[in-house]
Amino acid sequence: MSGQFRARNQVAIVGYAQSQVVRRSDELLGITAIKTALDAIKDAGLTPGQIDGFLSSSLLPTSGDHRSRDGYSVVSSDWLAPRLGASPRYIAGFQGKGQITGSFEAATNALAAGAADYVLLHRALYNPPGKYNNNPMTSAGGDAQWVAPQGFFGALPAISMAYNEYMQRYGASREAMAHLVVEARKNGARQPWSYWAGKPITVADYMAGELINDPMSKLDCDIPVQAVGAYVLTTADRAKDLPNKPVYISGYANAYPEHSLSLHWTLDEMMRAGADIGKRLWESTGFSPADIDAPQFYDGFSPFIYFWLESLGFCPVGEAHRFVLDGGINSDDPKSFAVLSGGGAIGNGRLHGLPQLLECYLQLSGRAAERQRKASVGLMTYSAPHFGGGGVVFTNDPS
Amino acid sequence: MSGRPLPIPDEQSQPFWTASAKHVLTLPRCSNCQKFSFPPDIVCPQCHTLEPAFEFQPVASGGKVRTWTVIRQSFLSGFETPFVLVDVELDAQAGLRMIGQLLDGPSAPLKVGDRVEVAFEDLAPGTSVPGFKLVKSS
Ligand SMILES: [Zn+2]
Numbered sequence: 110m111s112g113q114f115r116a117r118n119q120v121a122i123v124g125y126a127q128s129q130v131v132r133r134s135d136e137l138l139g140i141t142a143i144k145t146a147l148d149a150i151k152d153a154g155l156t157p158g159q160i161d162g163f164l165s166s167s168l169l170p171t172s173g174d175h176r177s178r179d180g181y182s183v184v185s186s187d188w189l190a191p192r193l194g195a196s197p198r199y200i201a202g203f204q205g206k207g208q209i210t211g212s213f214e215a216a217t218n219a220l221a222a223g224a225a226d227y228v229l230l231h232r233a234l235y236n237p238p239g240k241y242n243n244n245p246m247t248s249a250g251g252d253a254q255w256v257a258p259q260g261f262f263g264a265l266p267a268i269s270m271a272y273n274e275y276m277q278r279y280g281a282s283r284e285a286m287a288h289l290v291v292e293a294r295k296n297g298a299r300q301p302w303s304y305w306a307g308k309p310i311t312v313a314d315y316m317a318g319e320l321i322n323d324p325m326s327k328l329d330c331d332i333p334v335q336a337v338g339a340y341v342l343t344t345a346d347r348a349k350d351l352p353n354k355p356v357y358i359s360g361y362a363n364a365y366p367e368h369s370l371s372l373h374w375t376l377d378e379m380m381r382a383g384a385d386i387g388k389r390l391w392e393s394t395g396f397s398p399a400d401i402d403a404p405q406f407y408d409g410f411s412p413f414i415y416f417w418l419e420s421l422g423f424c425p426v427g428e429a430h431r432f433v434l435d436g437g438i439n440s441d442d443p444k445s446f447a448v449l450s451g452g453g454a455i456g457n458g459r460l461h462g463l464p465q466l467l468e469c470y471l472q473l474s475g476r477a478a479e480r481q482r483k484a485s486v487g488l489m490t491y492s493a494p495h496f497g498g499g500g501v502v503f504t505n506d507p508s
Numbered sequence: 509m510s511g512r513p514l515p516i517p518d519e520q521s522q523p524f525w526t527a528s529a530k531h532v533l534t535l536p537r538c539s540n541c542q543k544f545s546f547p548p549d550i551v552c553p554q555c556h557t558l559e560p561a562f563e564f565q566p567v568a569s570g571g572k573v574r575t576w577t578v579i580r581q582s583f584l585s586g587f588e589t590p591f592v593l594v595d596v597e598l599d600a601q602a603g604l605r606m607i608g609q610l611l612d613g614p615s616a617p618l619k620v621g622d623r624v625e626v627a628f629e630d631l632a633p634g635t636s637v638p639g640f641k642l643v644k645s646s
Contacts, residue, residue, distance in 0.1 A: 173583075242583045250516035255547040257513045258637040261593055261607045263583045270595050270607075274575035277620045323578035373595070373607060375574070 112392030114360035116221030118507035121348040121355035122470050124153025124341040130304040130458045133236055134335045139180035142233045142337045143192055149339035150193075154352040155227060160341070162199040162225025163190045164216040165232060166208035170461060171333075174244050175237040184233035184337070199225040206497020207363055208232065209462030210489070213501060216342050217358045226347060230340045232463055236333040256373075264410070265330065267374045268493070269322035272412035274376040276324060281415075281430035283324060287315035289433045290328050290411055293449045296440055297456020297464075299480060304334050304458035329411040334458030338467060345507065356473040357507045359486070360393030362386045363499035374493065376416075383420020383494030390421070394502040396486055398422050403472040403487035403503075404446060405465035408453040410493075414438075417490050418448065421500070443482065450480060462491035466501075473505040510631050511586030520548055523564040528636045531628040533569050535600060536562035544601045567600035569626035570643070574605060578614055590614040594640050596624055609639040616642060 126148030128141050150157055163186035169177045179188045186200045199219055203212035209232055216230045242263050249257035256262060275281060291312055298309040310328070318326035348355035364382035391397055398421065406417040415429035423446060424432045432438070432446075440447035451468025454460055469487035471477040487503040517525040527534040536548035541555035544567070552560035576594045579587070592610040597603065610616065611627050624640040631637060 240583075243585075244583055245585055246513045247511075247585070248516050249513040250518065252547070253513070254515040254517070254521060256607065257584060258515045258631065259593070259608045259639060260512070260579060260582060260584060260587050260591060265583075266577050266579060266593055269577035270575045270593065273577055274595075274620070277575065319580075320578070321581045323580070325577075373605065375595070375605065 112389055113395060114393045116217065117359050117395065118357040118504065119345050120217045120220045120342055121345055121357045122340055122474075122503075123343055123348050123351045123353055123355055124149050124155070125467065125470055126152055126339050127302050127463070127467055128337045129302050130334050130336040130460065132304065132332070132334055133238075137181060138233050138235050138335060138337070139184055139188065139192070141335070142184040142189055142231060145337040146189060146193055146229055146231055146339045149341050150229065152353070153341035155341065157193045157195050160193070160195045160227050160229045161197050162216070162219050162228035163195070163197050164201055164203070164212050164219065164228055164230045165189070166203040166212040167233070168208055169235055169237070170459070171237065171242055173237065173240060173242045174246075182235045182237060184231070186231070189231065197225070206365075207492050207499045208497075209466060210361065210363065210491040210499030210501055211497065213466065214361050214363075214499070217361075220342055220344050226343060228342045230342060231337060232461060233337045234334060234460055236335050265322050265325065268410045268412060269325045271374050271376045271379060273324055275412060275415060278376070279427035279430065283316065284312070285430035285434040286329065286411055287312040289414055289438070289449070290315050290455055292438055292440065293408060293453045293456035295456070296450055296480070297452030300452055300457060303452060303456065304332060305452070305456055325410070329455075331409050331454035331459040334460065336458060336460055336463070338460065338463035340466070340470070353476070354474045354505060356470050356487075356503050356505055359396065359502040359504050360390065361499060361501040362389035362393050363497070364494055365497065374495065379416050379493055379495045380420045380426070381495070382498055383416055386494060386498060386500055387421040390488075390500050390502060396502055400486045401488045403469055403482070403484035404448045405451055405453070405468045405487065405489045406448040407462055407465055407491045408449065408455050409459065409461070411455060413493055414448060416494055420494055421490070440480070440482070447482065450482065462489070465489040465491065469503050473503055475505075512631055513584060513586065514632055514635050515637065520562065525635070527564060527566065528628060528638060529634050531636060532566050533626045533638055534564035535567050535604075537565045539563060544604055546604060546606055567598065571596040571598040571606070571624055571640070573618060573620060573622040573624055575620065576610065576618055592616070592618070594618070594624065596640055606638075610642070611639045612642050
């Protein structure tokens, strides 16, 4: 059985829109989603009546005590499609872990299969009132009983422990991570739509950051925000007639979690999953790591960048912190491997992979303006490798 | 009462919490493959039997520190910060890891591989949760 993606370069992104990223908004999330979707459709040179497929994932990613309501705190495709005046023949929602890659891949599959001709993919992120992740539980049943009574709860302690394991094992310093976070904030500061627009930080700012869960401070985490991103995808033959340079999907690969204690994420498990994604990614796409010149790796928590760089084979295991410290990801160097040239999540806000998708698209469609680099093959990754982690490879040269 | 979240035992977990109340660490063992997994699942993650009939067996209380974090801000209520969470590989089975509080406090020096032993915190009458204490090397 060949691992090659049968629909390689047969589906393309043809338009996009990214809303302003705000901490909270007076505008209802559903309204922002409608406006952003209409902008994306217009950008693609299409009208809402032509969109016949809808894909999304509508998870509200918080461990806090918040309820979801469609149109208010989440936006599903079922909610959005009729409000755009579209008459879709295909609507689906992605339910698993790996929301943006999972829904994007499903959109690609739907087009490749002929289930739709033009698909709108969107992701809407909401920042609920009150503390984002705080949970006032006084008793813990089900899965939580094994961890919450000990004080282990939420993603941050889990990531902090995996990162500490990395630091202890490879002698990584907080100074190296300072350079990574400064790079993310530098590039986010250059995005007019970013929450952190015009607000870069320095290495000294990072080093002065108060630790929340050692060795991580607030600056190692993305900030909860409200924003929407939307993309229009179609088949390669239809893409040719549209105004923007198409960016083709060459293939993708995902990993799924090993069985483990809920949120007990070990470094070894993440690295195994990442290596597995890498192996299947190159089989799927026919590319190799050396071909990738527009990499955008997920950074919802800063150490993920190390784990992706190493597990996918862009750095020897244990070396990513030195690579970063030596300027290896500095987007101002045309020869660098600029995994955060779009600013990522740390530089823009908690957008669950949208910045990675956006920057791959902008670089490959030649629409990155003053941030434009020489780019022909892009790779976005999302999540922690083992936690529904996924990678999608794009190219602007389908020949 | 500490104000910390208290475990709600269910049909499967009751033996674990009953033993914990007596300061005995038990772990769920699959009756098919005899391997421990923690926490217990619906199926055995090791041999995939649909009827693992997990039995909670008392186990050796030693282990070694794989990693740790100092929690300076907790998302849960009732915890006095800072406190230390340690990720411990238990002697009971290679690769079997459990997370608990390090009861020696946040200023105890720690390194990967340090030996620890299970120790219990009494949170409420009849409710104790397992944590760990450093074993002083002699
Ligand atoms: Zn078994």
